[in-house]
Amino acid sequence: MKRISFKSKLLFSLFILGACQSQKPSDGTGASALWQSDAYSIYADSVVQGDYVARVLSPTQLTSDYKSPANEFASPQITFKFAINGRDNEMRPGKDHLFNCLAADGSCTTPVITFGQQFVDEKEVPNDQYLAPNTKMTVRLDMRPVLESFEKQGYYTSSTGDKIYKEDFRGVYIAGQPAPLSWDFDNLGRKEEAKLQDPDGDGIYEITLNLNAPESSKATATRWQLEKDISAFPQYTSDYPLIDALYNMSLEEMEKDIEADSTFRTGKEWAGVWTRDISYSIILGMAQLQPKVSMYSLMRKVKDGRIVQDTGTGGAYPVSTDRMTWAVAAWEVYKATGDKKWLQDTYQIIKNSLQDDYKNAYNPETGMVRGESSFLDWREQTYPRWMQPADIYESENLGTNAVHYQANMAAAQMAELLNDREAAATFRKKAGSIKEGMNKHLWQQEKGYYGQYLYGRNYKILSPRAEALGEALSVIYGVADEERKKSVVANTPVTDYGIPSIYPQIPGIPPYHNNGIWPFVQAFWSVASAKAGNEKAVTESMSAIYRPAALFLTNKENFVASTGDYAGTQINSDRQLWSVAGNIALIYKVMFGMDLQADKLVLKPFVPKAYKGDRKLRNFKYRNATLNFEMSGFGNKIKSITMDGKPLQEPEIPASLTGTHIIKIELANNEVGGEINHTSDYTSPETPKVALSNGKLNWAAVKDATSFRIWKNGQEVQQTANTSFPVDANGYAEYMVMAIDKNGVSSFASEPVVVVPEKYKLVYELEKSVTKADLPYREFSGSGFVELSKQKNRGIDLKITVPEDGVYAIDFRYANGSGPINTENKAAMRTLKKGGKFIGTIVFPQRGIDEWSNWGFTNSVEVPLQKGTHTISLSFEPNNENMHGEINQAMVDYMRVVKIK
Numbered sequence: 052m053k054r055i056s057f058k059s060k061l062l063f064s065l066f067i068l069g070a071c072q073s074q075k076p077s078d079g080t081g082a083s084a085l086w087q088s089d090a091y092s093i094y095a096d097s098v099v100q101g102d103y104v105a106r107v108l109s110p111t112q113l114t115s116d117y118k119s120p121a122n123e124f125a126s127p128q129i130t131f132k133f134a135i136n137g138r139d140n141e142m143r144p145g146k147d148h149l150f151n152c153l154a155a156d157g158s159c160t161t162p163v164i165t166f167g168q169q170f171v172d173e174k175e176v177p178n179d180q181y182l183a184p185n186t187k188m189t190v191r192l193d194m195r196p197v198l199e200s201f202e203k204q205g206y207y208t209s210s211t212g213d214k215i216y217k218e219d220f221r222g223v224y225i226a227g228q229p230a231p232l233s234w235d236f237d238n239l240g241r242k243e244e245a246k247l248q249d250p251d252g253d254g255i256y257e258i259t260l261n262l263n264a265p266e267s268s269k270a271t272a273t274r275w276q277l278e279k280d281i282s283a284f285p286q287y288t289s290d291y292p293l294i295d296a297l298y299n300m301s302l303e304e305m306e307k308d309i310e311a312d313s314t315f316r317t318g319k320e321w322a323g324v325w326t327r328d329i330s331y332s333i334i335l336g337m338a339q340l341q342p343k344v345s346m347y348s349l350m351r352k353v354k355d356g357r358i359v360q361d362t363g364t365g366g367a368y369p370v371s372t373d374r375m376t377w378a379v380a381a382w383e384v385y386k387a388t389g390d391k392k393w394l395q396d397t398y399q400i401i402k403n404s405l406q407d408d409y410k411n412a413y414n415p416e417t418g419m420v421r422g423e424s425s426f427l428d429w430r431e432q433t434y435p436r437w438m439q440p441a442d443i444y445e446s447e448n449l450g451t452n453a454v455h456y457q458a459n460m461a462a463a464q465m466a467e468l469l470n471d472r473e474a475a476a477t478f479r480k481k482a483g484s485i486k487e488g489m490n491k492h493l494w495q496q497e498k499g500y501y502g503q504y505l506y507g508r509n510y511k512i513l514s515p516r517a518e519a520l521g522e523a524l525s526v527i528y529g530v531a532d533e534e535r536k537k538s539v540v541a542n543t544p545v546t547d548y549g550i551p552s553i554y555p556q557i558p559g560i561p562p563y564h565n566n567g568i569w570p571f572v573q574a575f576w577s578v579a580s581a582k583a584g585n586e587k588a589v590t591e592s593m594s595a596i597y598r599p600a601a602l603f604l605t606n607k608e609n610f611v612a613s614t615g616d617y618a619g620t621q622i623n624s625d626r627q628l629w630s631v632a633g634n635i636a637l638i639y640k641v642m643f644g645m646d647l648q649a650d651k652l653v654l655k656p657f658v659p660k661a662y663k664g665d666r667k668l669r670n671f672k673y674r675n676a677t678l679n680f681e682m683s684g685f686g687n688k689i690k691s692i693t694m695d696g697k698p699l700q701e702p703e704i705p706a707s708l709t710g711t712h713i714i715k716i717e718l719a720n721n722e723v724g725g726e727i728n729h730t731s732d733y734t735s736p737e738t739p740k741v742a743l744s745n746g747k748l749n750w751a752a753v754k755d756a757t758s759f760r761i762w763k764n765g766q767e768v769q770q771t772a773n774t775s776f777p778v779d780a781n782g783y784a785e786y787m788v789m790a791i792d793k794n795g796v797s798s799f800a801s802e803p804v805v806v807v808p809e810k811y812k813l814v815y816e817l818e819k820s821v822t823k824a825d826l827p828y829r830e831f832s833g834s835g836f837v838e839l840s841k842q843k844n845r846g847i848d849l850k851i852t853v854p855e856d857g858v859y860a861i862d863f864r865y866a867n868g869s870g871p872i873n874t875e876n877k878a879a880m881r882t883l884k885k886g887g888k889f890i891g892t893i894v895f896p897q898r899g900i901d902e903w904s905n906w907g908f909t910n911s912v913e914v915p916l917q918k919g920t921h922t923i924s925l926s927f928e929p930n931n932e933n934m935h936g937e938i939n940q941a942m943v944d945y946m947r948v949v950k951i952k
Contacts, residue, residue: 085291085661086594090547090615093594096292098601100615105601107292110299111277117602118271119618125182125263127152130559131227133166133192133247135220137240138899140213141167144436145559145737147227150188151176152262158187163255165193166223167210182229186262190225192247195254214830219904222246223256228561231260233621234431237873240900271617275604279303284340285671287638290664294638297600301634304606304626305340314348315341318608320624324351326361327426328629330376335574335632336639338383338647339672345384346393349377358404360934363428365440365896366870366878368934369411372422373451375404375458382461386647389674389706398465402474405462407930408455409481411880411892416913417447417505418488424504425450426520426572429621430873432564433518433553435738437802438506440872440896445910447511448504449493449521456485457528464649486530494535499542501525503553508803509860509911509951510765510785515797516735517543519550520572526579540583541726544733548615549595550576555733555796562611563621566732569609570596574633581641581657584687585725590659593637606630613732643668643680644687654702654714657687660722676708684718691717736790736798743804748776748786753798756790762800783807783951810854811950817943820849824942828866828903831944836866839879839895839925840940846926851948855918858952862911863925864944865895868903872896876934879941883912884924890914893925895941906944913951923948 084092091100096107105115129150133141151172152159164170200207201217208214224245226234231244239245247256281302288295308316315337317328329337329348337345352359358378363371381397384390412421423443427433427450434443459482466475493501495515503518505511522543526536544554549568556566573596580588600606603617608627610617617623639645642662644655652673658666663685671678684690692699693715704714739750739759750759752774761769761776764785769776778784784807787800816833817823821844823835837844853859861883869877879895891912898905923946933939 086590088547091598093597094293095290098293098598100598100602103602105604107296110288110292110295113275113296113300113601113604115271115273115602115604119616120614121616121618122184122263122265123181125229127154127176127180127182129188129227129229129232129262131190131225131232134224134226134236134239135166135197135207135209135213135215136222137224137236137238137242137245138213139226139236139436140209140211140215142169142210143740145740147559150190152182152186152188153180154183154186154188157183157185158189160189161191163191163193166197182263184263184265187259188262189257189259190247192223192256193254194223194249194256198254216829216904225258225260229262231262231264234559234561235429235621237430237871271603271605273604275300277303279306281306283670286669287667289666291662293597293601294662297597297634298638300600300604301606301631302340304631305337305628305635307626308628308631309341309344312347313344314351315344315628318624318627318630321627324348326352326359326374327376330380331426331571332629332632333380334376334383335571335629335636337628337632338380338387339639339645340635342384342388345380349381349384349397352377353400354934355932355936356400356403357407358400361876362874363423364430364443365872365898366867366933367876368878369408369421369880369892369894370423370440370444370878370896371428372408372412372420373425373454375408375454376425377401378404378458378461379454382465383647385465386649387674394465394468398462398469398471401458401462401465405459405478405481407932410882410889410930411894413481414447417492418484419447419452419492419505420455420485421445421447422451424448424518424521425454426569427518427552427564429564432560433503433557434506435799435802437738439907440878440898441894441908441910442506442508444894444896445508445511446504446506447488447492449489449501449518450524451521452485452489452493453521453524453528453530456482456489456530457524459485460528468649489525489530490535499538501539507765507787507800508785508805509783509913510803512762512765512787512800514799517554519543519552519554519576523572523575523579526582527575536579536583537585540580540585540588542728544728544730545588545591546612546730546732548598548610548612549573549592551612551732555735556612557799558734558737561621562613562619563609566612567609567620568595568612568615569630570599570606571627571629571633574636577637578640580725581644581655581687583725584723585727586657586659586687586723587725588727589641589657590661591727591729593641593659593662596634596637600634606634638668642666643682650706652704652706654689654692654704654716655687656682656689656716656718657723658682658685658718660685663720673704673708674706676704677711678704679711679713680716681713682716682718684720686718686721687723688719688721689716690719691715733796735796736792738799739788739790739801741786741788741801741804743778743806746778746780748778748788748804750774750788750801753790755792756798757793758791760789760791760797762787762789778806780806780808783811783949785951807949813851813853813948815849815851815946815948817847817849817945821847826903826942828942830904830906831942832864833945836942836944838940838942839881839927841927841937846924849923849925849946850920851923852920853916853918853948853950855950857916857950858913859916860911860913860949860951861923861946863893863895863909863946864906865909866903866906866942866944867895867897867940868899868901868905869938869940870897871900872898877938877940878933879939880931880933881925882928882931884926885914885916886922887924892931895943903942908947
């Protein structure tokens with residue numbers, strides 16, 4: 052990201068600025084803006100962004116002349132690297148090739164670049180030169196040193212330390228940016244269009260890329276006109292034609308997202324039901340609008356009486372653990388319908404799933420839950436490159452913990468309704484532990500909002516990045532107390548086009564989660580802003596949803612945070628279901644403030660002054676009642692509320708109500724105020740790469756870094772401008788280094804470097820205790836390795852002897868070639884016991900398709916041990932079932948037992 056020239060960024064910024072300066076203070080009729088910034092303006096019947104205008108023709112018609120500027124200002128600087136077998140193994144992270152494609156005739160060719168030797172183009176890029184559309188760039192690569200190594204010794208060792216055997220060589224690929232290049236190494240080896248070819252066999256590989264293609268997706272529809280009959284759904288009208296039309300467009304897109312089997316598809320480009328997508332959509336409004344379709348969709352994500360974790364890193368569950376969004380959604384459906392059978396059926400599923408999670412994912416030391424960030428499940432988009440799937444499993448994330456907190460609270464309420472009192476107490480206790488852990492370990496007092504996750508190995512530190520969804524859910528679900536709710540909404544960074552998924556951005560990673568804004572997250576932020584009583588944040592957040600929906604004439608999946616443009620993100624889709632639901636949520640959950648509870652519908656309206664006036668919501672179904680709402684004024688306090696002309700003592704609709712009723716609400720016209728941390732887009736420094744030599748940590752200088760922060764065993768010990776640091780070799784020490792820029796913004800911490808005396812590091816070769824596998828895999832230590840599967844070695848007992856009392860970390864060197872790092876569902880799991888007593892779960896995530904000679908380490912389990920001999924067991928237990936159900940397999944090389952305390 053920072054490798055794009057300053058000139059190109061400046062010119063693009065000038066284009067945007069010029070567009071902003073040309074923005075009119077009215078919509079052309081003299082009406083003033085409801086909300087306005089340097090980036091765009093919202094009017095009652097239009098949206099204006101620079102020279103682009105979206106306009107309402109009627110409640111069922113919208114027009115837009117928006118066209119993506121992405122092709123016009125594309126930088127000619129191309130950043131890339133090569134990848135044997137599609138893996139990131141040419142050069143260390145952050146070290147890439149840079150070529151200036153200055154194509155006068157529409158084509159350019161790189162010099163022949165030798166694999167592993169960085170090429171940086173020194174040609175000057177003129178201020179006014181951009182990459183022409185459909186530029187053909189030919190890349191030439193000298194692979195002869197690699198091929199010669201294959202012939203001489205049977206393998207090649209790259210500068211990253213990867214050893215590639217001749218017989219395993221499947222080709223060389225190119226990764227990078229801009230499109231069609233991608234930094235997605237997890238999928239690169241399956242993209243034939245990214246594979247270089249050597250047709251004449253001379254060892255010089257080539258590929259020709261079509262850059263800056265003006266694809267049809269760069270232009271959106273110019274007109275939306277309602278086609279479907281939406282009269283069966285709640286009808287919304289107000290003084291603001293723009294909102295009325297966008298509500299109707301969202302209802303139609305909801306209808307289009309229903310499949311023939313009465314389940315929801317995820318979006319126009321995404322068929323099928325995905326657990327977290329459907330769950331967040333239901334929470335945002337589909338429970339009220341489509342209860343039956345919501346039920347069918349949720350039950351599609353159940354297997355063997357448990358919730359399915361269908362996407363995530365390393366073979367999904369338990370590396371990813373946000374499947375519990377399903378529980379929150381199921382509870383929302385019950386609150387909307389009061390369906391007793393649904394309550395009974397889903398309660399047992401939720402109970403089974405939580406009980407598995409307690410063993411597989413809960414950390415008794417912090418009280419929190421391990422696992423990947425909820426929805427931010429594209430590894431390099433939100434995690435440092437060094438983190439393997441096992442490291443991600445070990446991390447403890449804000450959003451995922453907020454989900455588990457609410458899932459346990461929902462389960463407790465379900466249990467109480469079903470008289471399962473003992474379980475209810477357990478659920479509430481677990482929820483309390485999660486909440487306490489989040490506020491103890493993730494809260495950043497100096498910033499006023501939560502950090503994203505704890506990460507590291509045996510000693511964790513907090514990543515200070517803001518995570519929009521997690522911040523919002525912490526406010527909405529009550530993890531944050533009243534003071535912290537206000538603080539989170541006032542202090543979490545917000546940029547010109549909305550709240551980015553994370554802040555600051557990660558260098559070298561293209562927009563998607565990184566440098567991306569997702570409307571469904573923006574919707575949760577709107578609800579959180581209302582809950583925190585922040586009018587300024589509510590107004591801006593609503594506007595950040597209405598802008599793209601109007602200009603793009605669809606509820607897009609995401610868009611680039613720095614430009615507000617849908618073109619440029621790695622993947623995108625029209626009518627993304629949770630974006631659709633998020634648009635609708637602004638009406639139901641923000642302006643009318645609908646809060647579904649077990650026995651009533653509570654109304655907590657929040658109408659910003661900018662959107663003051665009259666509004667009606669008719670034909671709204673709540674259980675066995677039909678409600679027609681009429682609301683006037685603005686603010687978040689109710690001056691009066693009546694039902695059928697009679698005053699209500701509380702703004703509540705009982706669940707037992709039947710028939711048709713008119714609810715009239717007059718707001719108190721109170722101005723609420725509030726502050727926002729509105730800031731510019733920002734990218735953090737690159738992550739240092741640290742090595743240990745001669746008793747010192749050493750690392751290279753990092754661009755833009757002015758100092759480095761040193762961590763030892765989870766505690767900061769020094770901040771220095773040096774690029775080395777002496778280590779303590781007397782006991783276990785785990786070091787991490789962060790780069791800090793002039794504004795005090797930190798990089799990710801480096802991969803931990805461990806210093807441990809040999810006497811505290813014990814290694815047990817498993818093949819000495821268990822029959823070794825007769826499989827042709829390589830790179831193991833000792834005389835072999837052991838196969839674990841559902842059929843083989845379901846239980847292993849190992850005798851260990853430790854030299855002294857202490858806390859020891861136990862982990863395993865393993866391989867799992869059952870699937871890729873980023874998809875599928877074959878992460879292996881086993882239960883670790885000491886003397887027959889449960890001490891933790893060991894996770895063996897996927898490391899690549901058929902990569903059974905690709906060895907790494909599992910998570911570690913800490914256990915207090917007294918001096919002497921102990922029996923450590925690794926066994927397959929019922930809670931170790933993964934999402935695949937049949938393949939639960941790993942090769943295990945050896946066990947490490949390391950004294951860490």
